[in-house]
Amino acid sequence: MELEDIEPKIFGIFVNWLYVQKITDEEGQLASCSDCINLWILADKILVPSLQNQALMSLEFDRSSGSKKRFASAIFHRVWDNTTEESPLRAYLVEVMVRKPKRGDITTPEHYPHGMLVAIINGLRKRERNHKVRDGSSQGSGEVPFEELKRFFVPEGANSRKVVSVQCGSSHE
Numbered sequence: 001m002e003l004e005d006i007e008p009k010i011f012g013i014f015v016n017w018l019y020v021q022k023i024t025d026e027e028g029q030l031a032s033c034s035d036c037i038n039l040w041i042l043a044d045k046i047l048v049p050s051l052q053n054q055a056l057m058s059l060e061f062d063r064s065s066g067s068k069k070r071f072a073s074a075i076f077h078r079v080w081d082n083t084t085e086e087s088p089l090r091a092y093l094v095e096v097m098v099r100k101p102k103r104g105d106i107t108t109p110e111h112y113p114h115g116m117l118v119a120i121i122n123g124l125r126k127r128e129r130n131h132k133v134r135d136g137s138s139q140g141s142g143e144v145p146f147e148e149l150k151r152f153f154v155p156e157g158a159n160s161r162k163v164v165s166v167q168c169g170s171s172h173e
Helices: 010-021 033-045 050-063 073-083 090-098 114-131 146-152
Strands: none
Touching: 010 033, 010 050, 033 050, 033 073, 033 090, 050 090, 050 146, 073 090, 073 114, 090 114, 090 146
């Protein structure tokens, strides 16, 4: 197992989590969205699903309560390069992008993996069909309620890895 690409800060948050079961750094500061994503990737590599799920909850909390409420788009390639097509983290990120599409234009398409853009487009099409948004009415807050967030959790029991499919429309990633 190689952990060379893990930032010392992320590994420090992981070590702190081992002791206190909270996603904070040594000073007790909550992790940022990017830190939570990197922590989720680390937890995926070392097979700690409870940390993945807690990182996802912290990620959604920070994203939905923060002032920006947006991800730094540069993180997306890291997610796509370090997760599988069935990754719950990928599915979550696409869900967030589809839930609040009016937030702003994609101005740096090179920050978005091709498979992610295809999944976002397909998600928007599905959303349009399912919700029949016709008149530009409110799209909602963009937050993912806890009950729906659980769809993106990694099963925590032994031998219970569940596959979550992200519809990307193409296998060229």
